[in-house]
Amino acid sequence: MEELIKNIRKFAQKRDWDQFHSPKNLAMALSVEAAEIVEHFQWLTQAESNNLDPLKLAEVKAEIADVMIYLTRLADRLGIDPVQAAKEKMQLNEKKYPVKKAKGSAAKCTDF
Amino acid sequence: MEELIKNIRKFAQKRDWDQFHSPKNLAMALSVEAAEIVEHFQWLTQAESNNLDPLKLAEVKAEIADVMIYLTRLADRLGIDPVQAAKEKMQLNEKKYPVKKAKGSAAKCTDF
Amino acid sequence: MEELIKNIRKFAQKRDWDQFHSPKNLAMALSVEAAEIVEHFQWLTQAESNNLDPLKLAEVKAEIADVMIYLTRLADRLGIDPVQAAKEKMQLNEKKYPVKKAKGSAAKCTDF
Amino acid sequence: MEELIKNIRKFAQKRDWDQFHSPKNLAMALSVEAAEIVEHFQWLTQAESNNLDPLKLAEVKAEIADVMIYLTRLADRLGIDPVQAAKEKMQLNEKKYPVKKAKGSAAKCTDF
Numbered sequence: 001m002e003e004l005i006k007n008i009r010k011f012a013q014k015r016d017w018d019q020f021h022s023p024k025n026l027a028m029a030l031s032v033e034a035a036e037i038v039e040h041f042q043w044l045t046q047a048e049s050n051n052l053d054p055l056k057l058a059e060v061k062a063e064i065a066d067v068m069i070y071l072t073r074l075a076d077r078l079g080i081d082p083v084q085a086a087k088e089k090m091q092l093n094e095k096k097y098p099v100k101k102a103k104g105s106a107a108k109c110t111d112f
Numbered sequence: 113m114e115e116l117i118k119n120i121r122k123f124a125q126k127r128d129w130d131q132f133h134s135p136k137n138l139a140m141a142l143s144v145e146a147a148e149i150v151e152h153f154q155w156l157t158q159a160e161s162n163n164l165d166p167l168k169l170a171e172v173k174a175e176i177a178d179v180m181i182y183l184t185r186l187a188d189r190l191g192i193d194p195v196q197a198a199k200e201k202m203q204l205n206e207k208k209y210p211v212k213k214a215k216g217s218a219a220k221c222t223d224f
Numbered sequence: 225m226e227e228l229i230k231n232i233r234k235f236a237q238k239r240d241w242d243q244f245h246s247p248k249n250l251a252m253a254l255s256v257e258a259a260e261i262v263e264h265f266q267w268l269t270q271a272e273s274n275n276l277d278p279l280k281l282a283e284v285k286a287e288i289a290d291v292m293i294y295l296t297r298l299a300d301r302l303g304i305d306p307v308q309a310a311k312e313k314m315q316l317n318e319k320k321y322p323v324k325k326a327k328g329s330a331a332k333c334t335d336f
Numbered sequence: 337m338e339e340l341i342k343n344i345r346k347f348a349q350k351r352d353w354d355q356f357h358s359p360k361n362l363a364m365a366l367s368v369e370a371a372e373i374v375e376h377f378q379w380l381t382q383a384e385s386n387n388l389d390p391l392k393l394a395e396v397k398a399e400i401a402d403v404m405i406y407l408t409r410l411a412d413r414l415g416i417d418p419v420q421a422a423k424e425k426m427q428l429n430e431k432k433y434p435v436k437k438a439k440g441s442a443a444k445c446t447d448f
Contacts, residue, residue, distance in 0.1 A: 001113060004195055007202055015209065016216040020379050023172075024153040024161035027146075028378040030179070031255060034139075034146040035371030037186070041136040042364040043330035043356050045270070049136035052190070060135075061192050065201035067142070067183055068194040074149070075176050077162075078169060082180040083116055083195075089177035090119055097127065104128040106267035132267050140266040143367060147259030154252040155244050155442035157382070218379035225337060228419055231426055239433065240440040247396075248377040248385035251370075254403070258363075258370040261410070265360040273360035276414070284359075285416050289425035291366070291407055292418040295400065298373070302388070304397050306404040307340055307419075313401035314343055321351065328352040 001072075001083045008073050026074040033066040113184075113195045120185050138186040145178040225296075225307045232297050250298040257290040337408075337419045344409050362410040369402040 012018055040060050041049050052060065075082045124130055152172050153161050164172065187194045236242055264284050265273050276284065299306045348354055376396050377385050388396065411418045 001195055004198055004202070007199070011202065011205065014211050015214045017214075019216070020218050022158035022161050023164070024156055024158050025378055027149045027153045027161075028252060028374050031143065031146040031150050032371045032375045032378060034143040034179075035255075035368045037139045038143050038364050039368045041139045042361055042368060044136055046134035046136050049134050049139075050189075052135070057190060060190060061197050062201060064183065064187050064190075064192055064194055065197035067146075067179075068198035069201060071176065071179055071183065072198065078164070078172060078176075080173050080176055082176055083113055085173050085177040086116055086180035086184065087119070089174060089181060090116070090123065093123065099126050102127045102129075104131070106132050137266055140262050140364060143371075144259045144263045144266060147256045147367075150252050151256045154249055154256060225419055228422055228426070231423070235426065235429065238435050239438045241438075243440070244442050246382035246385050247388070248380055248382050251373045251377045251385075255367065255370040255374050258367040258403075261363045262367050265363045268360055270358035270360050273358050273363075274413075276359070281414060284414060285421050286425060288407065288411050288414075288416055288418055289421040291370075291403075292422035293425060295403055295407065296422065299400050301386075302393060302396060302400075304400055306400055307337055309397050309401040310340055310404035310408065311343070313398060313405060314340070314347065317347065323350050326351045326353075328355070330356050 001081065004068075005072055005076050005081070008069060009076055012073065021073060021077060023074060023077050026070055026077060030067065030070040030074055033063060033070055037063045037067065113193065116180075117184055117188050117193070120181060121188055124185065133185060133189060135186060135189050138182055138189060142179065142182040142186055145175060145182055149175045149179065225305065228292075229296055229300050229305070232293060233300055236297065245297060245301060247298060247301050250294055250301060254291065254294040254298055257287060257294055261287045261291065337417065340404075341408055341412050341417070344405060345412055348409065357409060357413060359410060359413050362406055362413060366403065366406040366410055369399060369406055373399045373403065 012021055037060060040056065040063065071082055075085070124133055149172060152168065152175065183194055187197070236245055261284060264280065264287065295306050299309070348357055373396060376392065376399065407418055411421070
């Protein structure tokens with residue numbers, strides 16, 4: 001992860017893109033990339049979404065990469081490691097959603 | 113990263129959430145969490161977004177964690193490691209946006 | 225529609241909100257409200273989404289209203305009537321998706 | 337508005353698209369179109385977003401039309417008129433944000 005953070009940081013610096021990469025703008029770009037993932041799934045049934053053909057899967061993988069890149073970049077601008085932040089949040093989730101109560105309930109997975 | 117992937121996988125299995133976690137549904141949840149980041153920045157200027165107070169920063173960090181969790185979960189359901197995918201994409205980006213051409217140009221950073 | 229446009233315009237002016245309502249910011253707010261609609265549907269099956277209970281329906285209606293309000297406000301800042309724009313686009317769609325070719329095909333409804 | 341609602345309904349029926357147009361799917365498509373508006377603004381300053389050139393303005397107009405079309409279609413599937421819903425919500429907003437308190441405050445315009 002550390003390697004990816006530095007890699008993206010250097011990439012942007014070399015191209016003089018720091019001026020465009022305010023957290024506000026990066027949040028916008030991140031949400032646009034997330035929507036590009038959604039676009040691949042909008043007319044599929046849930047069953048179909050579990051069985052993508054190799055071409056579609058490669059396209060979705062590229063969009064997942066884009067979300068990861070913008071998420072990493074945004075987090076870096078704010079001094080955050082996204083993987084570390086996710087680990088900390090999962091520890092809170094363990095308490096917030098005890099297995100007994102949350103088991104099999106869609107109502108409980110609205111915000112992880 | 114490998115640890116986070118397994119951690120989230122186990123978390124969902126224990127709660128019997130696999131049934132809700134189709135790639136279609138996870139893509140939706142991911143985009144909703146991305147929007148929750150955007151919500152924090154929508155009325156701020158770019159300058160303000162570079163200077164969040166500690167409370168706001170902690171809130172944004174929690175949203176970044178949520179995006180990371182859903183992105184990891186979605187990727188795992190499709191057999192993808194998001195950090196690895198991002199690294200591969202960055203190698204393509206090096207070719208797609210040569211420093212000479214892309215330097216200082218916002219038009220060039222529309223899809224990383 | 226004309227009445228709604230003026231109503232929202234006056235509402236914002238009275239509260240001195242024009243300073244925050246740049247098209248950039250309004251586009252962000254619009255996408256956040258759209259995500260709040262998505263949030264209601266993310267764990268439902270398609271069949272369930274066709275049969276909302278009255279409480280859920282009222283909540284979705286309020287989110288639809290919010291999207292309509294921000295869309296109208298954004299369009300107004302750009303000198304556009306969204307209903308008129310939609311009518312013009314539908315005329316293009318008639319040509320773009322001839323009935324014979326588009327019938328029953330999900331692949332054809334990716335961008336209306 | 338009534339005319340647009342019927343127009344879109346007939347358009348979809350003729351093409352046998354009702355089968356794809358569950359509220360769940362339409363909510364996804366709506367959010368994707370909203371993101372396509374955001375994409376036009378993500379690297380612009382707020383000042384630039386107030387001064388679009390004619391080509392860019394035409395592109396944004398087409399995206400606004402798409403959001404309006406999917407919003408109308410989604411609302412129709414749920415038995416809602418979006419303009420009417422927006423008018424009702426604006427009446428609530430008048431009470432929720434009294435001019436005296438909300439004047440000039442960005443904190444107050446987070447959900448209209």
